[in-house]
Amino acid sequence: xxxxxIRGRVVVDRSTARxxxxxxxxxxxxxxxxxxxxxxxxxDGRLVGWDSIVGIGDGGVVVTSxxxxxxPSATERERLARGHDLIGRRVLxxxxxxxxxxxxxxxxxxxxxxxxxxxxxxxxxxxxxRAIGSYAVIVx
Amino acid sequence: LSAARASRLIGRPVVTLESxxxxxxxxxxxxxxxxxxxxxxxxxxxxxxxxxxxxxLPLSAVRALGPDAVMIDRxxxxxxxxxxxxxxxxxxxxxxxxxGGRIGSVRDVILDTxxxxxxxxxxxxxxxxxxxxxxxxxxxSFSEDALVVAPGAEAVEWNELGGFGPAPPxxxxx
Numbered sequence: 328x329x330x331x332x333i334r335g336r337v338v339v340d341r342s343t344a345r346x347x348x349x350x351x352x353x354x355x356x357x358x359x360x361x362x363x364x365x366x367x368x369x370x371d372g373r374l375v376g377w378d379s380i381v382g383i384g385d386g387g388v389v390v391t392s393x394x395x396x397x398x399p400s401a402t403e404r405e406r407l408a409r410g411h412d413l414i415g416r417r418v419l420x421x422x423x424x425x426x427x428x429x430x431x432x433x434x435x436x437x438x439x440x441x442x443x444x445x446x447x448x449x450x451x452x453x454x455x456x457r458a459i460g461s462y463a464v465i466v467x
Numbered sequence: 468l469s470a471a472r473a474s475r476l477i478g479r480p481v482v483t484l485e486s487x488x489x490x491x492x493x494x495x496x497x498x499x500x501x502x503x504x505x506x507x508x509x510x511x512x513x514x515x516x517x518x519x520x521x522x523x524l525p526l527s528a529v530r531a532l533g534p535d536a537v538m539i540d541r542x543x544x545x546x547x548x549x550x551x552x553x554x555x556x557x558x559x560x561x562x563x564x565x566x567g568g569r570i571g572s573v574r575d576v577i578l579d580t581x582x583x584x585x586x587x588x589x590x591x592x593x594x595x596x597x598x599x600x601x602x603x604x605x606x607x608s609f610s611e612d613a614l615v616v617a618p619g620a621e622a623v624e625w626n627e628l629g630g631f632g633p634a635p636p637x638x639x640x641x
């Protein structure tokens with residue numbers, strides 16, 4: 328799944344079929360190169376952990392229940408701040424060479440594992456992800 | 468060989484590998500006269516609206532001197548620097564031969580960014596015009612006053628080298 332395809336899509340409660348918000352930013356754990364939760368634009372700054380996501384597709388994101396939305400932890404808040412407006416951020420290799428700007432993030436819908444980062448039209452394998460910072464995304 | 472002009476490092480961002488944040492940017496380079504290597508980078512962060520923060524980055528803490536950024540592990544590898552931001556500026560000093568003849572003035576320093584930032588040579592604006600490269604092994608000593616060059620050193624014509632990219636515009640004194 329591409330982040331560009333789900334950004335702004337509705338987040339739906341499976342039990343009530345009601346919209347609880349829309350997909351905002353990604354919360355990424357760079358060490359595990361995995362998306363751990365999705366920031367939901369619900370007006371309350373809450374997010375949904377990956378274990379509460381039932382499905383992700385072009386129809387939106389289905390979550391187990393409205394109760395799955397929770398306030399972010401301190402770590403998540405920090406990662407959220409770094410992951411905010413991620414698309415367009417510069418991508419730097421650990422050798423200090425600019426690869427380009429981040430176009431998109433491709434991930435496995437089942438577990439949130441980042442499969443690849445798309446930068447300047449070419450794919451960088453997700454396991455090369457090292458850090459997501461305010462200045463740059465660092466890849467090995 | 469991965470050659471870079473020392474002057475091209477100036478202004479380059481210093482970025483942390485662990486967090487992808489910008490820690491500072493390069494203000495000046497410090498060369499070691501003894502080892503013929505880059506010894507440290509002087510950094511400066513802040514500007515008109517914030518306090519200027521000066522730091523020193525020893526070469527040992529540099530993970531990569533990349534074309535777009537200088538990479539370090541974490542921001543805490545930076546050392547506090549004195550307010551004075553230049554104890555090594557050899558740009559514009561005279562290059563003189565051991566016998567006392569003036570060869571020209573130093574315009575830039577060429578570094579090998581792979582081999583521990585060793586100095587490859589000194590770019591000289593020759594007295595009679597044109598550019599020369601004095602190789603590091605032909606440099607006897609340098610200070611902020613002069614670069615002393617060994618007798619009989621063969622200054623390589625710039626054109627023979629294919630250059631190391633265009634020279635940047637002269638730095639404005641601050």
